[in-house]
Amino acid sequence: MEGLLVLAADPAAWIALATLVAMEVVLGIDNLIFISIITNKLPAARQARARRIGIGLALVLRLALLGTIAIIVRLTAPVFEAFGHGFSWRDLILIAGGLFLVWKATKEIHHNVDPPAEGDMFAGRGAHLGFGAAIAQILALDLVFSIDSIITAVGMTPHVPIMVVAVLAAVAVMLLAADPLARFIQANPTVVMLALGFLLMIGMTLIAEGFGAHVPKGYIYAAMAFSALVEGLNILVRRAKRRPG
Template sequence: MESLLALFSDPTAWAALIALVVMEVVLGIDNLVFISILSNKLPEEQRARARKVGIGLALGMRLLLLSMIAWLVGLTAVVFDLGITGPLNDYGQPAFETAFSWRDLILVAGGLFLIWKATKEIHHNVDATPSDDLLDKKQVAAITFGSAIVQIILLDMVFSIDSILTAVGMTDNLAVMIIAVLAAVGAMVLAADPLANFIARNPTVVMLALGFLLMIGAVLIADGFGVHVPKGYIYAAMGFSVLVELLNMLSRRAQQRKGEKH
């Protein structure tokens, strides 16, 4: 207890904690958008439960990985090298890496899964066809719920590994990392239902969110190949897109009110 109090009497520890909380919350947005889109495809009575399970799994996976930091850091060791000399960038360095670690392979697999899932959902939204399935509704709902949880687990693993490895790069203090993870997951719990309901009420936001998932999937694949895209650029672009969509929504509502008056 005394060592913990001594830790948080250090201003550098507070600075690391604040920076890490902000980073974990920002990285958790991707996870939360995916959970919201999946849960909204379930029957209404199952949506809240799916979101709680998904966020609970995200918390459990992050805490488990924190307890296995030595093993997790080992995931960055090179597993194999293709030995291919790629094109050089402006700094005379290879534009992408051909030496892959387990972390790289997980990021590439997660990125491919995100792109596949987002593309499939975009196709479903653009060219939706009524289902002729004759199975009982309860059975269909159960299968859908199980499928949603499996997909959430897969993406939770990818986002959790990326999140914890980033945290390890920012601080070597386990207590700071645990507090930051708990704070970020707490923010996810508070934002889960409002975000999911907002997405469900606004179909155009669904397409925007799926576009975000496509972009995040591409960034994960690029990261796996050693092409590191600054996260600030990604989230600045996402924020600008959200702002434009909010302006479009306000414009549509204003036009709708004018039409109702006339």
């Protein structure tokens, strides 16, 4: 308890907390986009519940990983070498998660661009996703994003209480933004394609980082923000054209 009071009185700790909260919120955007797209495939009555379960699992995984920081830190140690690069367990997890994101985003883009014909025996397959399958996919990506999030936190501060508060704040933001973001994505078909494009980019970034190519996340999120701004302007233009003269 005394250690917490000393930490609370340290201005540097508050600066570290604010920085880490901002970083965790930004990293949580990737997680939230995926959760929104997956849960929108469910029947409407089950979407909100699935989103809350998905975000709750993200919180549980992050807090559980914080309790095993010594193990998490060792995940960055190389376990074998190939192509002149030492691969760690973190690298392998990022590569697997990136490949899954690329596969999932490509599959959803194909489904949106070339939907099954009305009389096709496969029509409608994929229009809705099973609840268990949705939660399983969310859990798999939650694990990837959680490990990346905790390793980032460990690199920014040695204080576990600061990490815990930052994770709780980030998950609280995800909970607040989940339903509005999912509704917005569902109501705007072009935004669905934009979000799937984001997932493709995030997946390729995870793969690149797994192979040792560091991609500054500032560039990624700046590109995402610019694309979202352009799409926002397109939405405003379409609304203006539909408005009665």
